[in-house]
Amino acid sequence: MKDYLKEKIRFIMRTELISGEGIAFDLPTYLKANKWKNIGLIIDKGLYDNNDYIEEIIEILKKEMGQVELLVCTMPEPTYDYLEEVKKQFIRQKLDCFVGVGGGSTLDLTKGLATLQTNEGKAINYRGFDKVKNIPLPVVALPSTAGTGSEVTPYAVFIDSNEKWKLGINTEYNYPRLGLYDSRLLDSCPLKIFASAGMDAMTHTLESFVAKNATYMSRMFSREAFKLLFVNLKKIAAGDRSKETKLSLLIGSGFAGIALMNSGAGPAGALSYPLGVYFDVPHGLAGSVFLPEVIRYNVTNGYEEYSQLFNLVFDEPRLSDKEKSLRFAEEIKKLSDDLGIPTSLFGFGVKTEADLRLIIDNSTKVRTAFEQNPVLFGDAEIEKTVFALK
Numbered sequence: 001m002k003d004y005l006k007e008k009i010r011f012i013m014r015t016e017l018i019s020g021e022g023i024a025f026d027l028p029t030y031l032k033a034n035k036w037k038n039i040g041l042i043i044d045k046g047l048y049d050n051n052d053y054i055e056e057i058i059e060i061l062k063k064e065m066g067q068v069e070l071l072v073c074t075m076p077e078p079t080y081d082y083l084e085e086v087k088k089q090f091i092r093q094k095l096d097c098f099v100g101v102g103g104g105s106t107l108d109l110t111k112g113l114a115t116l117q118t119n120e121g122k123a124i125n126y127r128g129f130d131k132v133k134n135i136p137l138p139v140v141a142l143p144s145t146a147g148t149g150s151e152v153t154p155y156a157v158f159i160d161s162n163e164k165w166k167l168g169i170n171t172e173y174n175y176p177r178l179g180l181y182d183s184r185l186l187d188s189c190p191l192k193i194f195a196s197a198g199m200d201a202m203t204h205t206l207e208s209f210v211a212k213n214a215t216y217m218s219r220m221f222s223r224e225a226f227k228l229l230f231v232n233l234k235k236i237a238a239g240d241r242s243k244e245t246k247l248s249l250l251i252g253s254g255f256a257g258i259a260l261m262n263s264g265a266g267p268a269g270a271l272s273y274p275l276g277v278y279f280d281v282p283h284g285l286a287g288s289v290f291l292p293e294v295i296r297y298n299v300t301n302g303y304e305e306y307s308q309l310f311n312l313v314f315d316e317p318r319l320s321d322k323e324k325s326l327r328f329a330e331e332i333k334k335l336s337d338d339l340g341i342p343t344s345l346f347g348f349g350v351k352t353e354a355d356l357r358l359i360i361d362n363s364t365k366v367r368t369a370f371e372q373n374p375v376l377f378g379d380a381e382i383e384k385t386v387f388a389l390k
């Protein structure tokens with residue numbers, strides 16, 4: 001962890017956040033307060049088809065706002081080609097902002113569209129870091145899953161189908177201006193999405209907590225996120241769908257996103273990318289399968305600060321920090337089990353040794369994430385971790 005008394009640290013949080021059951025009904029008030037009248041509205045297909053509440057929100061927006069240009073996002077993990085295709089609907093419209101309602105992919109697509117509205121040329125030209133020159137249109141984000149934290153982060157992830165890789169449009173301009181946490185948007189969320197999104201947030205919070213670039217401030221958010229996620233994902237696994245649980249998960253995943261962008265990702269997050277791209281495993285599930293193994297590896301190599309997180313949810317004063325940290329790995333695995341997530345790679349359709357090699361070889365494309373791990377995590381460790389999970 002970086003010491004603020006010894007080195008320069010930066011903490012950033014640019015999104016105004018509002019939470020409450022039914023808060024999406026107030027969307028026109030917030031939009032008008034910012035003098036935004038004509039909006040691009042991007043809605044997740046799953047939500048559009050299954051949650052009646054969304055119909056009421058569209059209706060109220062159409063009544064209260066000027067132009068409402070609606071796009072239903074049909075792609076679970078959008079590609080640059082898809083972004084290029086759907087931008088045509090908006091490019092000639094005079095819009096004031098974009099509103100995204102959906103999971104992380106829908107919110108990322110919203111950010112991509114807001115960027116292309118003020119930056120000419122093909123979507124793929126903005127792939128990478130700091131390629132965006134003009135300030136995008138403002139983005140308002142309403143997550144309908146508790147996971148990516150896209151409503152607070154500047155990341156907008158897209159798949160490059162040619163290179164078979166996920167590399168987003170990453171720019172400091174892409175922080176959403178406003179994020180609304182409305183538990184009613186999670187009313188139609190199935191268990192498997194609660195599980196994959198929740199474990200994505202869990203991966204963000206655990207890896208940002210231990211990352212070398214973690215700071216005093218980022219850790220405050222990691223800790224609070226961990227508590228909210230651990231306690232409330234257990235409730236989800238037990239069948240609880242109360243508004244309190246949903247709001248807690250939304251806020252927990254937002255905090256995890258704030259921690260992640262102010263600290264760093266780690267090996268589990270990095271290893272999730274090839275599993276997602278080559279085996280179509282949802283991003284959150286892909287990260288969670290690696291988490292217990294990475295934790296165990298770190299503990300056996302002398303890193304015991306997981307005990308601090310363990311202490312937040314368990315009362316076991318007799319255990320040493322090492323014992324608590326090892327138990328912590330077990331508890332995270334148990335949480336995945338409770339949520340019905342496979343805990344081996346073969347459970348995700350990885351079948352042969354060549355498949356395992358594909359994951360290993362492609363994970364090194366995100367080397368900076370491995371460098372953030374508190375103990376050395378080189379090529380040999382990547383290989384060991386992947387083979388341990390077959």
Ligand SMILES: [Fe+2]
Pocket residue numbers: 148200201203204269283287
């Ligand atoms: Fe993630």
